[in-house]
Amino acid sequence: MIYFILSTFLFLGALVIVTWLHNQSWLDIQTPRVHPFAGGPLISVIVPARNEGKNIRRCVEAVLAQDYPKLQLLVLDDRSTDSTPVILTELAARDARLVVVHGRELPTGWAGKPHALYQAAESATGEWLLFLDADTFLHPNALSAALASAQKTGADLYTVMTEQILGSFWEKTVMPLVFTALSVGFSPRKVNDPKSRDAIANGQFIFIRRAVYDAIGGHGAVKDQIVEDKALAEKVKWSGQHLVIADGRGIARTRMYTDLPSMWEGWTKNIYLGLSDHPGMLLLGAFGALLALMAALVLPAWPLLGLTWYANGGGWMALAVTAEALLVWVHILYLRMKINHLMGISRWYALTTPLGAGVFAAMMLTSAWKVLSGQGVTWKGRNYKK
Numbered sequence: 001m002i003y004f005i006l007s008t009f010l011f012l013g014a015l016v017i018v019t020w021l022h023n024q025s026w027l028d029i030q031t032p033r034v035h036p037f038a039g040g041p042l043i044s045v046i047v048p049a050r051n052e053g054k055n056i057r058r059c060v061e062a063v064l065a066q067d068y069p070k071l072q073l074l075v076l077d078d079r080s081t082d083s084t085p086v087i088l089t090e091l092a093a094r095d096a097r098l099v100v101v102h103g104r105e106l107p108t109g110w111a112g113k114p115h116a117l118y119q120a121a122e123s124a125t126g127e128w129l130l131f132l133d134a135d136t137f138l139h140p141n142a143l144s145a146a147l148a149s150a151q152k153t154g155a156d157l158y159t160v161m162t163e164q165i166l167g168s169f170w171e172k173t174v175m176p177l178v179f180t181a182l183s184v185g186f187s188p189r190k191v192n193d194p195k196s197r198d199a200i201a202n203g204q205f206i207f208i209r210r211a212v213y214d215a216i217g218g219h220g221a222v223k224d225q226i227v228e229d230k231a232l233a234e235k236v237k238w239s240g241q242h243l244v245i246a247d248g249r250g251i252a253r254t255r256m257y258t259d260l261p262s263m264w265e266g267w268t269k270n271i272y273l274g275l276s277d278h279p280g281m282l283l284l285g286a287f288g289a290l291l292a293l294m295a296a297l298v299l300p301a302w303p304l305l306g307l308t309w310y311a312n313g314g315g316w317m318a319l320a321v322t323a324e325a326l327l328v329w330v331h332i333l334y335l336r337m338k339i340n341h342l343m344g345i346s347r348w349y350a351l352t353t354p355l356g357a358g359v360f361a362a363m364m365l366t367s368a369w370k371v372l373s374g375q376g377v378t379w380k381g382r383n384y385k386k
Helices: 002-021 056-064 084-094 112-123 142-153 169-185 210-215 218-222 229-238 260-276 279-311 315-342 347-374
Strands: 044-047 071-077 099-100 127-130 135-137 157-161 205-209 243-247 253-254 378-380 382-386
Touching: 002 056, 002 279, 002 315, 044 056, 044 112, 056 071, 056 084, 071 084, 071 112, 071 127, 084 099, 099 112, 099 218, 112 218, 112 229, 127 142, 127 210, 142 157, 142 205, 142 243, 169 260, 169 315, 169 347, 205 210, 205 229, 229 243, 260 347, 279 315, 279 347, 315 347, 315 378
Parallel strands: 044 071, 044 127, 071 099, 157 243
Antiparallel strands: 127 205, 135 253, 157 205, 378 382
């Protein structure tokens, strides 16, 4: 009887928690495609590039192919040692709208990306600035759509969740779960609520009024922040300006990582910074790691235990435990299939949920250990500690 009671409590709790987890990520504001502007303000697109030889050509060519007529593109070559400088020189010779800014040595007290963006912004002359990561590729209508939506919503900072390009097995297994977890920590509806202090931006695509950017101190005000996008969003929202986070599918695509090692390095860095940002985040991280571990270990074992119990004379209670486990599995698979479909991958990757949850739990625990031990993280060849 005790096993049946425990299973029933777990069954009810799992249904509530799983449903709640998957109801946090709604992006109510869309970024629709629009007709190109006949005029409009000058938009300065700023791309930081440090050893981005794999991405920079595609990123730059997508910006230069915009249907928006008034744009300026500044790419900050952050002391790259790969093919990035050669590619930029070639592209700049073909299109005068591309200005290559050569990055200076990183000063004491600055993180790498804020310093790169700060230097490029010094040369930008647009009324709007778009900070764009080198691994993000714009649809030709992206600038027109972002400007139209920002004007419609009255946004001072307009950021979007870009469509993710997921190629490898590990990307398709882990990344959808990571984005679900992010939506729990930073609900889009709370971010878009002016009464809430929740603030976050996606550094892959940050569209901001130049006047607002200057008023908050630009990237100089967040110079020591590795997660500079979140820090910039907080500066904007907490100063009374209007922050909007929207659905960017259809206007921009991003390939964050290409394999498990790069994904591990990138997300442990991001999670580390999130956990170290506030002591309370460690508790939230511990809760997230516990849920992930339960998904990785308990979900596969639960129905097997019920069947084993039934085979050993468990009777109707063993069948009930098995049914509860299978119902939870069906509920999770249904929700994960919906997420995977929205992210453009096969619904059958929902079956890898326990494996992906195990990897995510390992990333959470590794990041927590880095916080508690003071080890810090390495990113783009630079070491950072909080």
